[in-house]
Amino acid sequence: xxxxxxxxxxxxxxxxxxxxxxxxxxxxxxxxxxxxxxxxxxxxxxxxxxxxxxxxxxxxxxxxxxxxxxxxxxxxxxxxxxxxxxxxxxxxxxxxxxxxxxxxxxxxxxxxxxxxxxxxxxxxxxxxxxxxxxxxxxxxxxxxxxxxxxxxxxxxxxxxxxxxxxxxxxxxxxxxxxxxxxxxxxxxxxxxxxxxxxxxxxxxxxxxxxxxxxxxxxxxxxxxxxxxxxxxxxxxxxxxxxxxxxxxxxxxxxxxxxxxxxxxxxxxxxxxxxxxxxxxxxxxxxxxxxxxxxxxxxxxxxxxxxxxxxxxxxxxxxxxxxxxxxxxxxxxxxxxxxxxxxxxxxxxxxxxxxxxxxxxxxxxxxxxxxxxxxxxxxxxxxxxxxxxxxxxxxxxxxxxxxxxxxxxxxxxxxxxxxxxxxxxxxxxxxxxxxxxxxxxxxxxxxxxxxxxxxxxxxxxxxxxxxxxxxxxxxxxxxxxxxxxxxxxxxxxxxxxxxxxxxxxxxxxxxxxxxxxxxxxxxxxx
Amino acid sequence: xxxxxxxxxxxxxxxxxxxxxxxxxxxxxxxxxxxxxxxxxxxxxxxxxxxxxxxxxxxxxxxxxxxxxxxxxxxxxxxxxxxxxxxxxxxxxxxxxxxxxxxxxxxxxxxxxxxxxxxxxxxxxxxxxxxxxxxxxxxxxxxxxxxxxxxxxxxxxxxxxxxxxxxxxxxxxxxxxxxxxxxxxxxxxxxxxxxxxxxxxxxxxxxxxxxxxxxxxxxxxxxxxxxxxxxxxxxxxxxxxxxxxxxxxxxxxxxxxxxxxxxxxxxxxxxxxxxxxxxxxxxxxxxxxxxxxxxxxxxxxxxxxxxxxxxxxxxxxxxxxxxxxxxxxxxxxxxxxxxxxxxxxxxx
Numbered sequence: 001x002x003x004x005x006x007x008x009x010x011x012x013x014x015x016x017x018x019x020x021x022x023x024x025x026x027x028x029x030x031x032x033x034x035x036x037x038x039x040x041x042x043x044x045x046x047x048x049x050x051x052x053x054x055x056x057x058x059x060x061x062x063x064x065x066x067x068x069x070x071x072x073x074x075x076x077x078x079x080x081x082x083x084x085x086x087x088x089x090x091x092x093x094x095x096x097x098x099x100x101x102x103x104x105x106x107x108x109x110x111x112x113x114x115x116x117x118x119x120x121x122x123x124x125x126x127x128x129x130x131x132x133x134x135x136x137x138x139x140x141x142x143x144x145x146x147x148x149x150x151x152x153x154x155x156x157x158x159x160x161x162x163x164x165x166x167x168x169x170x171x172x173x174x175x176x177x178x179x180x181x182x183x184x185x186x187x188x189x190x191x192x193x194x195x196x197x198x199x200x201x202x203x204x205x206x207x208x209x210x211x212x213x214x215x216x217x218x219x220x221x222x223x224x225x226x227x228x229x230x231x232x233x234x235x236x237x238x239x240x241x242x243x244x245x246x247x248x249x250x251x252x253x254x255x256x257x258x259x260x261x262x263x264x265x266x267x268x269x270x271x272x273x274x275x276x277x278x279x280x281x282x283x284x285x286x287x288x289x290x291x292x293x294x295x296x297x298x299x300x301x302x303x304x305x306x307x308x309x310x311x312x313x314x315x316x317x318x319x320x321x322x323x324x325x326x327x328x329x330x331x332x333x334x335x336x337x338x339x340x341x342x343x344x345x346x347x348x349x350x351x352x353x354x355x356x357x358x359x360x361x362x363x364x365x366x367x368x369x370x371x372x373x374x375x376x377x378x379x380x381x382x383x384x385x386x387x388x389x390x391x392x393x394x395x396x397x398x399x400x401x402x403x404x405x406x407x408x409x410x411x412x413x414x415x416x417x418x419x420x421x422x423x424x425x426x427x428x429x430x431x432x433x434x435x436x437x438x439x440x441x442x443x444x445x446x447x448x449x450x451x452x453x454x455x456x457x458x459x460x461x462x463x464x465x466x467x468x469x470x471x472x473x474x475x476x477x478x479x480x481x482x483x484x485x486x487x488x489x490x491x492x493x494x495x496x497x498x499x500x501x502x503x504x505x506x507x508x509x510x511x512x513x514x515x516x517x518x519x520x521x522x523x524x525x
Numbered sequence: 526x527x528x529x530x531x532x533x534x535x536x537x538x539x540x541x542x543x544x545x546x547x548x549x550x551x552x553x554x555x556x557x558x559x560x561x562x563x564x565x566x567x568x569x570x571x572x573x574x575x576x577x578x579x580x581x582x583x584x585x586x587x588x589x590x591x592x593x594x595x596x597x598x599x600x601x602x603x604x605x606x607x608x609x610x611x612x613x614x615x616x617x618x619x620x621x622x623x624x625x626x627x628x629x630x631x632x633x634x635x636x637x638x639x640x641x642x643x644x645x646x647x648x649x650x651x652x653x654x655x656x657x658x659x660x661x662x663x664x665x666x667x668x669x670x671x672x673x674x675x676x677x678x679x680x681x682x683x684x685x686x687x688x689x690x691x692x693x694x695x696x697x698x699x700x701x702x703x704x705x706x707x708x709x710x711x712x713x714x715x716x717x718x719x720x721x722x723x724x725x726x727x728x729x730x731x732x733x734x735x736x737x738x739x740x741x742x743x744x745x746x747x748x749x750x751x752x753x754x755x756x757x758x759x760x761x762x763x764x765x766x767x768x769x770x771x772x773x774x775x776x777x778x779x780x781x782x783x784x785x786x787x788x789x790x791x792x793x794x795x796x797x798x799x800x801x802x803x804x805x806x807x808x809x810x811x812x813x814x815x816x817x818x819x820x821x822x823x824x825x826x827x828x829x830x831x832x833x834x835x836x837x838x839x840x841x842x843x844x845x846x847x848x849x850x851x852x853x854x855x856x857x858x859x860x861x862x863x864x865x866x867x868x869x870x871x872x873x
Contacts, residue, residue, distance in 0.1 A: 096837050098837055
């Protein structure tokens with residue numbers, strides 16, 4: 001019998017970036033990188049665990065924009081092209097590095113992996129949502145939803161109908177692509193405000209997550225702190241993040257990913273090699289970009305880098321998995337003493353940390369889950385749904401408004417660089433609700449225009465734009481995206497008010513911003 | 526000749542409207558200057574003249590260097606005709622109003638819009654006082670009360686400079702409810718309310734000291750049973766280990782590691798100057814298009830015309846390259862054995 005549980009939560013999200021009007025769009029690379037550096041490597045880990053009969057549980061949020069991108073034929077074809085180029089590059093690299101066995105080794109590893117990823121991508125007909133679904137159907141993976149476009153809910157609540165639409169549209173997207181009602185939700189940016197649980201409950205969602213202080217500062221003080229869920233007044237459960245397990249992996253300083261034997265992210269052949277040679281594999285406009293082929297290990301804090309050795313890095317990943325296991329065992333043993341139930345340790349991470357940022361991350365998970373299964377009896381991995389089934393009685397508390405951003409408040413998404421957004425987002429939400437009320441049963445072109453308005457509003461609300469403005473990377477892109485969506489929204493609004501819908505333009509914009517083909521604007525009623 | 530030169534000078538002068546009068550009438554200065562430049566006098570042939578014209582423009586090289594050769598412009602996507610609609614972003618909406626958002630336990634954010642019509646109205650109401658009045662934010666603390674404009678626990682004013690459209694408000698207490706007015710305050714104390722915000726609540730900033738416990742069964746959601754914390758002290762002792770002494774760790778936040786945070790992060794450079802150099806060797810050649818070529822035993826892909834080209838990163842030392850080709854029929858074979866040596870000497 002285990003003494004406690006661990007719930008690993010991976011939050012997989014990317015903003016909806018799709019530019020059919022450009023052959024090769026720089027920001028679309030985020031998506032391709034995520035597929036071939038994180039999602040497929042993770043799925044392969046699950047695949048092999050299942051093959052080897054290792055029982056495990058992981059919770060993953062697949063956000064609606066991500067699901068929509070994964071299911072989009074244009075992006076699927078572009079992703080295939082991306083991996084095919086990588087296969088080509090790795091072939092060229094195997095030859096080029098022939099005199100450098102230490103690099104040649106790495107090039108061969110990439111060639112092997114890229115071919116494998118390509119094969120699996122094709123095996124699932126370029127739509128890996130179905131691959132995720134497979135593990136969900138096997139009961140290994142609990143897939144939860146998120147806000148429809150990862151909108152920052154606490155800063156949207158001045159018009160609660162907008163929050164409502166974010167949840168409602170997300171749940172119907174989840175049902176469409178994964179075939180079932182999501183039990184839980186990862187609130188965008190883990191941002192909770194008192195009252196949002198009522199909207200969740202209306203949409204059939206039974207649990208959500210908050211950051212540690214969301215429960216530590218709850219009222220009344222929860223008896224078990226962050227190590228057991230609480231019920232909000234309406235019976236929706238809140239799980240809280242554990243700091244210790246987070247820090248071991250997240251922290252840039254103390255975390256595992258900073259080990260000197262792990263792969264260095266910032267040295268990429270896209271920047272290192274001769275321009276003419278690498279040109280076919282970087283951005284079509286000739287801008288040097290990351291290709292994904294990286295030959296060095298972190299080595300140290302200076303510029304000096306040594307060749308990456310996959311074998312040593314693999315041993316390190318195993319060692320870190322062992323350390324993580326040991327620490328969780330001790331933590332569970334310690335917690336279980338003071339509790340009348342089995343403690344649950346909730347360890348959430350951005351999925352892209354595994355593989356994209358921390359190259360050995362998926363390998364680490366693989367080792368870890370095997371060790372949990374074979375090497376100890378102190379704890380088991382679990383999903384929140386299973387925990388709630390085992391413990392249907394929980395303390396009633398009012399969690400504290402919080403997020404998982406810097407300082408745990410809304411500050412990242414509400415500060416000098418991005419506060420101008422909210423004036424426009426709020427206005428647009430009000431206008432959307434106004435029109436929905438005016439035309440509760442629209443048909444034909446008007447209905448299409450109203451649906452498109454809802455899409456543009458949702459796309460503008462993505463918290464990613466505010467986040468990018470704050471972190472000062474690709475700021476121009478984030479501002480343009482927001483303004484473009486709001487402009488399109490305004491044009492639709494005015495066209496509807498003037499009873500003169502620009503049909504050719506609507507055709508185009510429906511094709512371009514085609515997230516949620518099934519959307520119903522009456523979500524704003 | 527002199528005249529011709531001065532004319533070209535005048536062309537320049539024309540650009541300055543003040544000296545327009547001089548046009549066509551060479552001044553002494555330009556004549557003198559032109560005369561002191563014998564090279565120009567030689568500019569008889571049109572070809573030379575062209576060159577001269579070019580050299581007269583500073584910063585424009587006579588010919589575009591090969592490296593900067595411009596590629597043909599790709600045709601724009603047909604949808605670019607709709608780009609004009611992506612500028613319909615509105616800056617303001619023509620309605621007076623103020624909206625309040627809580628940011629953290631001690632900070633609120635307010636944004637507002639005030640229309641000229643509202644200002645006109647204020648002018649009417651305040652009369653002569655208007656000119657010496659100020660725009661203010663009035664912040665009310667309204668925790669647990671139904672606010673009617675006069676019954677706040679407390680309030681304070683923030684004087685606004687003109688043209689502001691938003692403001693961060695520092696509030697003294699956490700876990701309180703707030704409402705903010707934007708209004709115009711005259712020195713006489715007369716106050717004109719422009720707009721009143723929504724009410725917001727700020728969150729807690731520490732562990733709660735309420736410790737009564739209430740438990741709920743998800744099976745019978747609404748049936749709650751309360752366990753009055755009779756064993757108060759015992760509970761506290763039991764939980765302190767669970768909370769731990771540690772508060773929220775900031776470096777554990779997502780902002781540090783997110784898929785969007787990168788990819789550009791430059792490392793600290795150890796020294797101010799750096800230099801990197803690498804060598805690669807390009808092996809190229811051509812044969813019959815249907816022949817098979819290998820380098821060190823590895824097959825090489827031939828282009829349609831039978832040419833091939835591959836490159837290798839070079840390290841110091843001796844490298845052997847065996848290039849062999851075999852005709853399609855297999856009857857003919859040729860091999861070249863290359864020896865390449867590289868040595869690097871570093872001077873500092």
